[in-house]
Amino acid sequence: MSAADVRTWAPGDELPALEVPITRTLIVAGAIASRDYQDVHHDAELAKGKGSPDIFMNILTTNGLVGRYITDHFGPGAVLRKVAIRLGAPNYPGDTMVLTGKVISVSAEDGTAQVAVVGANGIGRHVTGTVTVSVGGDIGRDIGGEAGRVMGGDIGGEAS
Amino acid sequence: MSDGLYEELKAYEGLPAAEGGVGRDLVNEPMIRHWCEAMGDTNPAYTGPEAIAPPTMLQAWTMGGLGGHQSRSAAQDELFGLLDKAGFSSVVATDCEQEYLRPLRVGDEITFDAVIESVSEQKTTKLGTGHFVTTRMDVRANGEPAGTHRFRILKYAPAARPSKKPAAKDGKPARRPRPVINRDNAGFWKGVEEHKVLIQRCTECSVLRFPWLPGCNSCGGAEWDTVEASGEGTVFSYVVMHHPPFPAFDPPYAVGLIELAEGVRMISNVVGVPHDEVRIGMAVRLEFLRTDEELEVPVFRPVGASSADSAGSSAAEGSAA
Known part of the structure; x- marks a missing residue:
């Protein structure tokens, strides 16, 4: 049994949480890496002028972190099919975002799982979303020892 | 503000938001690496000779950057101009829905088109009052469909008056x-x-x-x-x-x-x-x-x-x- 096989997952299974410290560096690096030069993501004075208490994370970085949360967990063979997110409370510097995920459906036929993701920070829900990920099929050959260890640790011997 | 404005805004639904867009850079290793460093993403799928780009980078390849959006349509400019004129000059992204049809690999040329899907009625939010604008972008890699990107922003007048x-x-x-x-x-x-x-x-x-x-x-x-x-x-x-x-x-x-x-x-x-x-x-x-x-x-x-x-x-x- 491949550890990352979608058949080992069942609706209701929870992914371990990932804590992401929201540093000023992360916000700025994420904005620049996504080629988003909106001032509210790097210039605190201008952000305040627009009614925000500080700079805040851009949606592309949130999207990237959500994608990373899923692939970190399902292993390097996992393929993202769909990521749909909605933003709520902004990620300001000094906060911490805790990403949690719950499997909401599994399709054995096409080897995909749908995972509901929530990223909560100190002021509320920064992000809510749904990710569809393929974790079965011939991609199993790519799954290395690391993924097996991560997955094995989480699901134990349980198979559905 | 008035219903008249909403009628005017609504007329932009279905018009192009971006036409014949071409990504500023081919899909490339340095941009992938900078993204992964920022996100703390160590997925081995994103490095090495067989590397793919993180799928969530989809939008990044279409960004105008400091050079601005050259592919933005006249309709999109007009719509934003109307909103600016009505006082809804600030912008914040609220939703992003992406579907990935094919992995992006180093060397791929990105092209895209986008359409204005909908403009909402005036809404009052914690940030301020404004209109939600939803666009849908089709992204291609070397001419093949690579993904879709639906994006919702709020164009608003900030509630705070600093x-x-x-x-x-x-x-x-x-x-x-x-x-x-x-x-x-x-x-x-x-x-x-x-x-x-x-x-x-x-x-x-x-x-x-x-x-x-x-x-x-x-x-x-x-x-x-x-x-x-x-x-x-x-x-x-x-x-x-x-x-x-x-x-x-x-x-x-x-x-x-x-x-x-x-x-x-x-x-x-x-x-x-x-x-x-x-x-x-x-x-x-x-x-x-x-x-x-x-x-x-x-x-x-x-x-x-x-x-x-x-x-x-x-x-x-x-x-x-």
């Missing part, structure tokens, strides 16, 4: 006053740090008291323990502050006397509703508002006042509350 705020003497933006923490109330603020509102309880007569005091008002007892508030409450009374304006507060805003489910009352802000919609008897629930890097305070939001369509920010709330 220019009217009295500036602090040193010219820096004002921060809320710091709480005075002493040995009589330190436990309360410790609780707030842990996102709890703790109520003192006299261990002699079990009477609850709030705010924190060194002794029991009921029996005079000096010993106490604490009860964590469930967070449920109702507005017992309230005032709306109009004048004078204090630095870091942006009038008008509602200050409520909240009766907690446990029976004690506390003064706090009522957030998530306009100041003139706060009512006595309104059911509210506790939450914590970060006002700056150092300060978090307990505030109350009416039950059912969702932050779902509030465009992703309590920024306006932060200055209004």
Whole structure:
């Protein structure tokens, strides 16, 4: 049994949480890496002028972190099919975002799982979303020892 | 503002938002690496000779960057111009839905087209009042469909009017006053740090008291323990502050006397509703508002006042509350 096989997952299974410290560096690096030069993501004075208490994370970085949360967990063979997110409370510097995920459906036929993701920070829900990920099929050959260890640790011997 | 404006905005639905867009850079290793470094993403699928780009980078390949959006359509420019003119000059992204049809590999040329899918009626959110604009982009790699990208932004007029705020003497933006923490109330603020509102309880007569005091008002007892508030409450009374304006507060805003489910009352802000919609008897629930890097305070939001369509920010709330 491949550890990352979608058949080992069942609706209701929870992914371990990932804590992401929201540093000023992360916000700025994420904005620049996504080629988003909106001032509210790097210039605190201008952000305040627009009614925000500080700079805040851009949606592309949130999207990237959500994608990373899923692939970190399902292993390097996992393929993202769909990521749909909605933003709520902004990620300001000094906060911490805790990403949690719950499997909401599994399709054995096409080897995909749908995972509901929530990223909560100190002021509320920064992000809510749904990710569809393929974790079965011939991609199993790519799954290395690391993924097996991560997955094995989480699901134990349980198979559905 | 008027229905006339909405009719004008609505006419842009279905028109192109971007036409014949070409990614500024071919899919390339350095941009992938910079992305992965920023995200802390160590997925081996994104490195080495067989590397693919992180799928969530889809939009990044279409960004204009500092050079601006050369592919933006005249319709999109006009729509944004209309919104700017109507005072909705700020923009914040609220939703992103991406579907990935094929992995992007180093060397792929990205091309894209986008359409204005919908423009919402005027909505009032915590950030301010404005219109949601949804676009849908089709992204191709070397001419093959590679993904779709639906993106929703709010074009809005900020609720806060920082220019009217009295500036602090040193010219820096004002921060809320710091709480005075002493040995009589330190436990309360410790609780707030842990996102709890703790109520003192006299261990002699079990009477609850709030705010924190060194002794029991009921029996005079000096010993106490604490009860964590469930967070449920109702507005017992309230005032709306109009004048004078204090630095870091942006009038008008509602200050409520909240009766907690446990029976004690506390003064706090009522957030998530306009100041003139706060009512006595309104059911509210506790939450914590970060006002700056150092300060978090307990505030109350009416039950059912969702932050779902509030465009992703309590920024306006932060200055209004």
